[in-house]
Amino acid sequence: MAGAVSAPGRDAVRQVYDAHFGRLVGWTVRLVGDPDLAHDFATEAFVRLLRSNTTIAEPRAWLYTVTANLVRDHWRSRGRESAAFARHGVSDGGDDGRHDPATRLTVREAVEALPDRFRLVVLLHYYADLPVSTVARQLGKSEGAVKRDLFEARHRMATLLEDAR
Numbered sequence: 001m002a003g004a005v006s007a008p009g010r011d012a013v014r015q016v017y018d019a020h021f022g023r024l025v026g027w028t029v030r031l032v033g034d035p036d037l038a039h040d041f042a043t044e045a046f047v048r049l050l051r052s053n054t055t056i057a058e059p060r061a062w063l064y065t066v067t068a069n070l071v072r073d074h075w076r077s078r079g080r081e082s083a084a085f086a087r088h089g090v091s092d093g094g095d096d097g098r099h100d101p102a103t104r105l106t107v108r109e110a111v112e113a114l115p116d117r118f119r120l121v122v123l124l125h126y127y128a129d130l131p132v133s134t135v136a137r138q139l140g141k142s143e144g145a146v147k148r149d150l151f152e153a154r155h156r157m158a159t160l161l162e163d164a165r
Contacts, residue, residue: 013050016059021046024063027127031071031108041070058137064128065138068120075112110157118153121146 021042028038045066049056056062111122124135125146132150136143 010050012059013046016049016063017046020060020063024067027064028067028071031068031111031123031127032074033108037074041067041074044070058134061124061128061130061134061138064124064130065120068123068128071123072116072119107157107161110160113160114153114156118149118156121149122153122157125150 024042024045025035025038028041029035032038032041042063045063048066049059049063111119114122120139121135124130124138125132130138132143132146135141136146139146141149
């Protein structure tokens, strides 16, 4: 694992990039389902790392947190766009069958449906494979709070997935 990154540590950023970019893109593809968009989000996270004026003690966790926030913002924006199209009775052209009652809800859609506070801990812990302690530090929460959020998220996702059957 590459060490801490501090501005203007471009060599350190290069090491972190070499160590994490590919996995970060792969993780993001699983979240958004679009390799180009995933690449854009991962690249933006590294641009923010380069522009950071502070020392990043855990660059991997920091990058996954930034990327998770970019994905969350994307999902939020996509939800607003779909709602706007629906208000005006217009198809957004992206009907992938997810709203068809015969189509089963996917885990990704269940994660997208979670409130932000639960979604972020799920993305960081289960998708980015960060330990609870690291997730807690990144989010400024206690480990107990992260564990409670994970428990509640699992419960909500199980209910959503069961209702979709």
